[in-house]
Amino acid sequence: MVRPKPDTDLLQFLKHVSLDCVVFGFHDNQLKILLTRIKNTELWALPGGFVRKEESLESAANRVLNERTGLDNIFLKPFNVFGDPGRSEKNPIANEIIISGVNNGLEWFNQRFISVGFYALVDFSKAVPSPDIFSDLCIWKNLNETSSLILDHNKILNSALETLRLQVNYQPLGYNLLPEKFTMPELQNLYETILGKDLDRRNFQRRMLSFKILNKLEERKTGGAHKAPFLYEFNLQNYRQALQNGLYGGW
């Protein structure tokens, strides 16, 4: 097997094209975003990368996310393109590049980039974040801790959030963001967090169950205070089917 050249050989990538990933996870009743901290700085960025000359965009995104999370077969979708001239000017990574002496690094990062934004949904409990060669840290942040990212990454993040909200009835959010087994309150909390509003506990449950996309398990989630809630899992077959038409309704 031929080992891929290391990422420091920038000539293997398409010029002018990059990708940025907004990786969503859910933990402690909070929507989390995966961020990297650029080496020798306090600056935060979305995980991103470039596209190899013989690689599809989706493969590139998968590769990048695999490197950042250790996961395979991540659920991801392109949601927008960011291509304003000047958007990638003064990229702080360029400084890091100079320091680490990557070949043609400065020239590369001074290009104008058209960046394809992907959003990804991952199981928080399974992801193992790890930084790339430009960063010294890669961790989950709460949404309210993402206020000043580099370049136009806040714009990209907001665009992803907007897409997530619009597609809440058309994408398998719960399936990808929650562990295999979860409780109804956890699922509700996820929806409340994404939609940014409270939902009635009883109506939510009735509605969710009416979709016939959940299997109720015998087990309950013990350990927490208060009454132990039942565990559910997704009925994948019915779920995919139901999403074809959208989980109709305006929450």
Place this chain on the structure above:
Amino acid sequence: MVRPKPDTDLLQFLKHVSLDCVVFGFHDNQLKILLTRIKNTELWALPGGFVRKEESLESAANRVLNERTGLDNIFLKPFNVFGDPGRSEKNPIANEIIISGVNNGLEWFNQRFISVGFYALVDFSKAVPSPDIFSDLCIWKNLNETSSLILDHNKILNSALETLRLQVNYQPLGYNLLPEKFTMPELQNLYETILGKDLDRRNFQRRMLSFKILNKLEERKTGGAHKAPFLYEFNLQNYRQALQNGLYGGW
């Protein structure tokens, strides 16, 4: 004023990046798509183009569409990115390029392209289609006449259609696709065409009016057979407001 260099100078554009436009119009109760026919062939393509080095993606799309339709301020949105390796191999335009002797043309068209797909909504009655330098014809086609486009343009078209259907409650489709004054049956027909199913005439009208986004005019549309229907126009202020939350409902 400095005149822009002619399009035959390909070096003024970003490498590896292109854009393809799915332009929708509505006429004779049919959804129409703008297509170009490649010179010296019977091959049809979506209108497309490249991105100047100092130009935003949106400006590039606007420029291309202005050239193809004569219209300014066209409603357009990026809806997807198409970047599979090989998608732009064997581009039939390359032959045309050889014939017309464009500088570096063959090399240019043999690149791998990441193409940004835009969909546009235009008033059929106002657009004046005209071909680009690679085509000898630019005309409206019905959806059912678009079966074998070049490269992956059918895939792009289908993706645009899917987006249109998903966004039917969130985008000002009627406002951009219909003339200023239109009848309720025309509006209904537009929705039926996009959604691909029949709607009840009376319920459609009640619902549309309940959104408060239409001004009913005194005039009626005369000339057709049968009872003359009233004309309406959009109440732009209310329309924009209403679209913020989506025209709730599952048709």
Place this chain on the structure above:
DNA sequence: TCAAAAGTGTTTGGTTTACACCCATGA
């Protein structure tokens, strides 16, 4: 034993659906 979370059920009111009826127009 009590506050807080979770399971289950019911009432109510608005919305959507499925219709019926009348009017206008050109063939």
Place this chain on the structure above:
DNA sequence: TCATGGGTGTAAACCAAACACTTTTGA
């Protein structure tokens, strides 16, 4: 004059919002 399309109205079915009561649990 009549078939067809358009304007207006209504009853029934359905669904979603609001709310009550009971059960379980750890502090």
